[in-house]
Amino acid sequence: MPRLKLPLPPVPPSVKPQPSRPGSGNGRLKPHEHAAEAGITVVDWIDERTSLSGGLRWMMFRKVPKGTNWFYTLGSAAMFAFLSQAVTGIFLAMYYDPSPTRAYESIRYVTNEAFLGEFVRGMHKWGSSVMVILVFLHMGRTFFFGAYKYPRELNWVIGVVLLIMTMTMSFTGYLLPFDQRSYWATIVGVNINGTGPLIGPYLSDFLRAGPEFGATTLSRFYAIHMMLVPGLIAALIGAHLYLVAKLGTTAPPWLKAKPDERLTEDEV
């Protein structure tokens, strides 16, 4: 395989980086060279003890098929949407009070009074829709490119579980502002759960923590929304990414595979 040589960027010769001549530093390192040395030393120290660089190289520098295009970034986009939800959610939790009498007031405080509160809450609120849209687009890409086929079926299954988790997050998060809309939407949503035969009524009781929307329903939804499901989503994203790195990505369906001619030649 020929060694790849990257073209130099078109800059005037005077600003082209020049390697310093051996001995020009007179044996002494300049401050920025000291800084670079320190960084290298730290990274080396960690790598010598963990061998992380091998795993990182395995994860980050993979071969991708010809024809890889922007549609292949939808999965990363969904993941970054999740990270954005996680970060803004953690900071919103610093202000939020999941009690039925205080929840609305704490959200009102975040929106109207806390510095940048409206912005961070807006990121979380609109970001949730963005995440759902990106998850569906990613799923559509996988489906239409046939990327769910052997040997990637398990990754499709994990992806479907992640989709259900995302829906659970949307459902439980919708109640938290505790205004009229979220209250009635939750009543309706729990009742839709209840229409499942045989276990539906008990599932509704579990979600509400009782036969009616009660004192602990809100904190139950809050715990599911910020502890249970995010942990599961993070773990499953890890498994999803591991399988992507292990199995590689698929070429788009419009590219025909070109096998090695020596292999296609008829044996006589």
Place this chain on the structure above:
Amino acid sequence: MLRTRATPNGPLAVWFPAAVARRPPRPIPAELLTVADRHKKSSPYTADRGIPGAFEGETVTRRRFMGATTHTLGAVAAGAFALPALGFALGPVFERTKMPWQSVGPLTDFTEDTYVTRTIQIVSGIGEAGKSTVYVRKRNPEIDTEPGGASAAIVISTRCNHLGCPVRFTEAAGKFICPCHGGVYDFRGIREGGPPVRPLDRFYTRVDNGQVMVGPRYSVNSELRRFSPRDPGEPLDGIGQYLYPSRFSTPEKPGR
């Protein structure tokens, strides 16, 4: 040295009868086995397999025993926190609730031919979210012919039995109408149109010193037969009463 089946039970067989009862492995053709393999697979007894320090009649190797013990202890440790936590989360499903009698005013406030709204407390401790509107009227023996009905007042829940939106009584039409998806109920709360699956729920009532008292909610099927309270969207006619069984959290019937 060959042992017969006459002495199959070593001390470990008492603890792990399954390990002893397991069928012996399928014999491997002799030409495929090395000498060491043939020695290893030839017998279920560790002594015959040449394991140093084997006991008489022992079939479970100490490596297997150690592994099984470790896994069992791990499962016990995980169960010790997982089971109580799960029970704690599931507890409310099995807990019976209580619903006290509440007064909604004297019987003379209500008439036979129209409904009056009253507010009752469904859940305490959560402020306004725990209150609910109910429709109250006097019993009219000419139209209220439901089985087992003897109370002097009829109290109807505002919860639509499609998905739980609040219904409104429209005086001019004499019907209950749900704003969400157009469910329509007649004067007695029986479904006339739209997506609801059963009539509007009712509340137990009694009259105490001329005051109408409201108790727990109950559900009815299309013949107004009583059932324990169900959630909206759960039909009670035909097979519905079996597909949507009574819940453990059904409120106790309060005493007087």
